[in-house]
Amino acid sequence: MSKTLIITYTPRKGSYTKVLVNEFTKLAKEKTEITYLDLCKTPPDLLLYENLNMTMEWNKGKRDFSESEQSILSNHHKLTEQILETDNIVLAFPIYNFTMPATVKAWIDAIVVSNKTFSFNPETGFIGLCNDKKAVSIIVSGFDYSNSSNVKEYASPTIKQNLNFIGVSSEQISAFGVDQNRDQLDAILGNAKLEIKNVVDRWFSN
Numbered sequence: 001m002s003k004t005l006i007i008t009y010t011p012r013k014g015s016y017t018k019v020l021v022n023e024f025t026k027l028a029k030e031k032t033e034i035t036y037l038d039l040c041k042t043p044p045d046l047l048l049y050e051n052l053n054m055t056m057e058w059n060k061g062k063r064d065f066s067e068s069e070q071s072i073l074s075n076h077h078k079l080t081e082q083i084l085e086t087d088n089i090v091l092a093f094p095i096y097n098f099t100m101p102a103t104v105k106a107w108i109d110a111i112v113v114s115n116k117t118f119s120f121n122p123e124t125g126f127i128g129l130c131n132d133k134k135a136v137s138i139i140v141s142g143f144d145y146s147n148s149s150n151v152k153e154y155a156s157p158t159i160k161q162n163l164n165f166i167g168v169s170s171e172q173i174s175a176f177g178v179d180q181n182r183d184q185l186d187a188i189l190g191n192a193k194l195e196i197k198n199v200v201d202r203w204f205s206n
Helices: 017-029 051-057 065-083 102-111 155-165 182-203
Strands: 003-008 033-038 088-094 120-121 125-128 134-141 169-176
Touching: 003 017, 003 065, 017 088, 017 134, 017 169, 017 182, 033 065, 051 065, 065 102, 088 155, 102 120, 102 155, 125 155, 134 182, 155 169, 169 182
Parallel strands: 003 033, 003 088, 088 134, 134 169
Antiparallel strands: 120 125
């Protein structure tokens, strides 16, 4: 049976993101082994002074860290190992102020790791090391960015770029305008649920 990692950031009461994650779980739970990572309960370490510099040293090839330094790095490495050990990735979060919440960005920063999820060679450039995986992002927004010509969101391209960088092919399910178009809420969520069903059917057809 394949393995699926579901990463969520759904802190708000009545979260529509959580509604959609629950839909995926309901449809997929008998078809794949699911592991959950709740970024609200176990947030990644932010790249602050101490762990940022150690992470940069790791990416440059250093491995002889002290026991205390390894302890600080362990959280990042655990998140990376989760990616390496899974077949499918589901990342679900809302858009805050035109982009993903800081906790979600911290998760991205934790999993993009040299010689684990990507490599670099002066002759060939960057190479993603997670080519055997696929991902879907479930992104919810109160505003409908898809119908706006002068207001943009940056969560979608940021997620896709980072997943592509580490070799993961990805797609996105968007539920935009859940506050702006409250009268269309059922249709917005209904369309997203149909897309989730389509992903589940394609991913776990065997």
